[in-house]
Amino acid sequence: MKTRGPKIPARRAPKQRRARQTVEAVLDAAVRILKRQGADAVTTNRIAEVAGVSIGSLYQYFPDKRAIFVALHRRHVEQIDRIVERKLIEHAASPLDVLVRGIIEAMVDAHSTEPELHEMLWAEVPHRAEAMLAFPVRIHGAFRLAIGARARGPKVSRDLDTVVFVVSHMVEALSHGAILHRPKGLSLAAAKQEAVRAVLAYLHAALRVGARSLLHQPPDLLV
Secondary structure, three states, rough: OOOOOOOOOOOOOOOOOHHHHHHHHHHHHHHHHHHOOOOOOOOHHHHHHHHHHOHHHHHOOOOHHHHHHHHHHHHHHHHHHHHHHHHHHHHHHHHHHHHHHHHHHHHHHHOOOOHHHHHHHHHHHHOOHHHHHHOOOOHHHHHHHHHHHHOOOOOOOOOOHHHHHHHHHHHHHHHHHHHOOOOOOOOOOOOOHHHHHHHHHHHHOOEEEEEEEOOOOOHHHOO
């Protein structure tokens, strides 16, 4: 079942092409201001100025700055969904370890392109409200599909729901942590590899049947 994303308290939903372009211009302007001037400079007046729209037009779609942040977060979630979908297609016949590595590396790379934005969203969008940090549904579904294909038949050492829950949240947390909380001296490349190592170590233990691991086998060999 698809998790509902955060509700954007917009006064008006952009339906026509011009309206959607206005909304995208506002969101892009907020990101540009953040990169050039920092979080304190991100105000509705400044966003409208950089976007080339009137403040009245901005308020037609976003009643306040927080609504813009929530919309940026939703756009980020949709971007991650697309990345995961591409990796699912690319590695449709690959072993699970190859798929996991591909998803983690792609997610870290996606977050690394705009670290200031992700740091601001983490601070400004209330992380105590579950709806504000809607977990990318595609990640959970991807791992359920991939792990389920390999867990069909033999009895694995963990319940499938448990494995999917742990792996999904490990990937999400480590992808953000590699960008936002990486210690000094740890390169991004090294953080990426350690994230892959951690997830694969858990999966190796969880998907072990006797002396055999399902981690390195392509799904078509297990059907």
